[in-house]
Amino acid sequence: MPNDSREKILRSIxxxxxxxxxxxxxxxxxxxASGHKPQDWLPPVPSSPAELxxxxxxxxxxxxxxxxxxxxxxxxxxxxxxxxxxxxxxxxGSHHFAxxxxxxxxxxxxxxxTDQPYETADLERCDGGISGxxxxxxxxxxxxxxxxxxxxxxxxxLPPHHxxxxxxxxxxxxxxxxFAVLRKTYGSPPAFVSFITGPSRTGDIERILVxxxxxxxxxxVLLVQS
Amino acid sequence: MSTExxxxxxxxxxxTHDLRHRAxxxxxxxxxxxxxxxxxxxxxxxxxxRAAAAAAKYExxxxxxxxxxxxxxxxxxxxxxxxxxxxxxEAAEYIASVARxxxxxxxxxxxxxxxxxxxxxxxxxxxxxxxxxxxxxEFIVQLRGEPPYHIVFPSMHLTRGEIDGTFQKxxxxxxADTPEELTMIARGVMRQKYCEADxxxxxxxxxxxxxxxxxxxxxxxxARLSTSLPKVLVSIVGIEKVVPKLDDLAVLLPMLxxxxxxxxxxxxxxxxxxxxxxxxxxxxxxFHVVLLDNRRTALxxxxxxxxxxxxxxxGACLNVCPIFKxxxxxxxxxxxxxxxGSVITPHLRGLQSWKHLSFxxxxxxxxxxxxxxxxxxxxHLLQNRRNAIEQKPVWWEKPIFAGFAxxxxxxxxxxxxxxxxxLTAPVLHAIRGKDIDPLSMWTRTRDLPAPPxxxxxxxxxxxxxxx
Numbered sequence: 021m022p023n024d025s026r027e028k029i030l031r032s033i034x035x036x037x038x039x040x041x042x043x044x045x046x047x048x049x050x051x052x053a054s055g056h057k058p059q060d061w062l063p064p065v066p067s068s069p070a071e072l073x074x075x076x077x078x079x080x081x082x083x084x085x086x087x088x089x090x091x092x093x094x095x096x097x098x099x100x101x102x103x104x105x106x107x108x109x110x111x112x113g114s115h116h117f118a119x120x121x122x123x124x125x126x127x128x129x130x131x132x133x134t135d136q137p138y139e140t141a142d143l144e145r146c147d148g149g150i151s152g153x154x155x156x157x158x159x160x161x162x163x164x165x166x167x168x169x170x171x172x173x174x175x176x177x178l179p180p181h182h183x184x185x186x187x188x189x190x191x192x193x194x195x196x197x198x199f200a201v202l203r204k205t206y207g208s209p210p211a212f213v214s215f216i217t218g219p220s221r222t223g224d225i226e227r228i229l230v231x232x233x234x235x236x237x238x239x240x241v242l243l244v245q246s
Numbered sequence: 247m248s249t250e251x252x253x254x255x256x257x258x259x260x261x262t263h264d265l266r267h268r269a270x271x272x273x274x275x276x277x278x279x280x281x282x283x284x285x286x287x288x289x290x291x292x293x294x295x296r297a298a299a300a301a302a303k304y305e306x307x308x309x310x311x312x313x314x315x316x317x318x319x320x321x322x323x324x325x326x327x328x329x330x331x332x333x334x335x336e337a338a339e340y341i342a343s344v345a346r347x348x349x350x351x352x353x354x355x356x357x358x359x360x361x362x363x364x365x366x367x368x369x370x371x372x373x374x375x376x377x378x379x380x381x382x383x384e385f386i387v388q389l390r391g392e393p394p395y396h397i398v399f400p401s402m403h404l405t406r407g408e409i410d411g412t413f414q415k416x417x418x419x420x421x422a423d424t425p426e427e428l429t430m431i432a433r434g435v436m437r438q439k440y441c442e443a444d445x446x447x448x449x450x451x452x453x454x455x456x457x458x459x460x461x462x463x464x465x466x467x468x469a470r471l472s473t474s475l476p477k478v479l480v481s482i483v484g485i486e487k488v489v490p491k492l493d494d495l496a497v498l499l500p501m502l503x504x505x506x507x508x509x510x511x512x513x514x515x516x517x518x519x520x521x522x523x524x525x526x527x528x529x530x531x532x533f534h535v536v537l538l539d540n541r542r543t544a545l546x547x548x549x550x551x552x553x554x555x556x557x558x559x560x561g562a563c564l565n566v567c568p569i570f571k572x573x574x575x576x577x578x579x580x581x582x583x584x585x586x587g588s589v590i591t592p593h594l595r596g597l598q599s600w601k602h603l604s605f606x607x608x609x610x611x612x613x614x615x616x617x618x619x620x621x622x623x624x625x626h627l628l629q630n631r632r633n634a635i636e637q638k639p640v641w642w643e644k645p646i647f648a649g650f651a652x653x654x655x656x657x658x659x660x661x662x663x664x665x666x667x668x669l670t671a672p673v674l675h676a677i678r679g680k681d682i683d684p685l686s687m688w689t690r691t692r693d694l695p696a697p698p699x700x701x702x703x704x705x706x707x708x709x710x711x712x713x
Contacts, residue, residue: 023336025330029314029485029539033310033314036543037311039547041307041308041550045296045297045304045619045620058301058496059497061289062289062290062497063288063289083510134527137527138527138528140528144437160511161510167523168525172528173473173529174474177470177514195495195496195499196496209519211518211523213459213519214517215499217510217512220466220467221513222382223465223507224381224401224429225382226405227277227402234436234437234467235467236467
């Protein structure tokens with residue numbers, strides 16, 4: 021449906037912008053001259069890896085994300101097996117990734133792999149979704165995922181329990197650091213990028229928090245030390 | 247008085263006197279204040295963060311042409327179709343044609359205020375399509391046939407009992423007692439709808455020119471599901487949503503969460519830059535972005551109020567507004583309620599029909615103080631008042647003030663007349679607020695203070711005489 025609105029809108033914009041607007045937001049602040057990065061004003065982020073992990077854990081606790089520490093890949097496998105037992109999983113969705121492939125197959129459960137063609141209905145029936153991620157964000161308690169790192173766009177949101185297997189080295193400070201990870205990995209950010217910050221939630225009824233509105237009711241991070 | 251104004255006055259009057267409604271809203275917002283302050287306290291410097299957020303939006307809005315073209319090119323590079331719509335009708339027509347071409351029957355929508363603004367669901371239903379809202383609050387008000395009460399908390403005015411009643415009546419569900427049970431009923435209904443829908447519709451909170459992504463902020467996961475399961479995705483984006491750089495989101499996403507929902511960060515913040523790419527196994531086959539003007543360029547042309555386009559729709563100004571807290575969201579009769587709605591609605595839908603909203607303000611400035619992107623809201627309300635009067639002066643104002651000036655320039659007449667006013671006071675007091683009271687417009691809802699027994703002039707004379 022071709023139309024000439026693009027040119028019309030651009031023309032109106034250029035006409036409107038011929039009159040300058042006052043830069044009122046700069047009044048009373050040192051924003052222009054301070055030499056700070058904008059994100060410096062957000063909640064502070066520590067620099068040492070141990071403190072980053074501690075902050076991530078603290079924020080996760082507030083968000084009701086469960087964090088389990090695993091000394092190595094073998095420990096992650098046994099934690100995942102424990103999660104499968106505790107939650108009585110019958111089948112899981114997953115994809116092929118460095119920390120996960122062997123761990124998931126060790127479960128001995130049917131697996132729907134979402135990095136190869138799959139049916140949405142099959143994934144919908146899974147009790148857990150197990151994925152990797154690009155990085156963990158300490159400042160917000162967030163998990164950055166892309167199609168490539170987390171088995172597509174759906175795996176991390178459709179099954180009722182999302183488990184992320186990440187290494188401690190994947191911790192970064194804030195969102196700007198997370199964007200830097202994206203640029204380093206992919207050149208420019210890919211077509212699907214999502215920050216997951218806690219299990220799905222709503223407060224739409226009487227402003228009372230309910231977990232598992234449409235996405236996962238539970239979110240677990242298995243944090244592998246080595 | 248415009249019909250919109252008459253309706254507003256009727257609704258506002260009714261709801262202001264509804265004490266149950268007022269108590270309910272105060273209670274709902276009470277928790278928000280506590281949590282918001284907790285979150286704000288975590289910031290290194292909230293005021294500087296506001297300035298930084300405002301600077302990012304200022305740069306975007308004041309170079310809007312450049313960034314929109316960049317956004318369009320970057321989106322197109324990954325196979326997204328970008329459509330520029332001058333108004334709501336053009337946008338709805340385009341989206342209906344996309345649905346027709348793709349053989350779409352069922353649409354799942356995730357909350358979009360821009361879609362609400364142009365009555366998109368109604369237009370698509372008219373075109374014979376099923377449109378289901380997936381955001382819980384929006385779903386509830388859709389079932390009840392109501393508009394959203396608040397731009398961020400659409401169903402905040404309803405009790406669990408009312409929602410239970412709606413679900414029983416419209417969904418045939420069993421009685422449920424708790425918000426959790428009610429949420430799970432909606433979750434069950436929606437799971438089906440996601441899998442059946444062949445088209446998803448979303449809004450956007452931001453659009454990043456540098457990388458060609460739209461950014462969607464949510465808590466429930468409904469936007470993630472509606473944007474990844476159906477084969478066709480349409481996102482409707484107001485042209486003012488663009489930001490220059492990806493790093494701008496490093497500040498804007500946490501601030502939107504803190505100001506809007508008293509959170510550190512909302513649950514899902516998703517960047518969409520294209521349909522399913524080579525090597526991807528899921529995601530929509532088609533992705534359309536509709537860039538909507540709908541008179542935003544008219545607001546842009548008002549340089550004085552241009553910063554109203556900085557708005558990130560967090561709803562923080564509604565939450566602190568004494569007017570909103572008393573008259574509630576529905577009284578406004580607009581898509582955007584509260585101070586921001588009162589500022590922008592006259593620009594979007596006509597100054598003379600909507601000027602009354604700018605007069606319904608205590609000018610306390612709480613809105614401007616809380617705004618995370620530093621919109622000068624209460625001054626814009628004053629500017630709307632001034633513009634409305636300049637455009638269409640009130641016929642009796644000029645003679646009244648001319649008469650007043652004439653009177654005040656005659657001290658003798660003043661000295662003679664002022665004591666007379668004191669004599670009329672008992673009469674005025676007796677008829678106060680009644681139809682025969684010439685001041686009834688004021689006195690119907692307000693007190694008339696008794697005039698002092700002595701004028702200042704008399705007092706001054708006596709005081710000096712005693713010395």
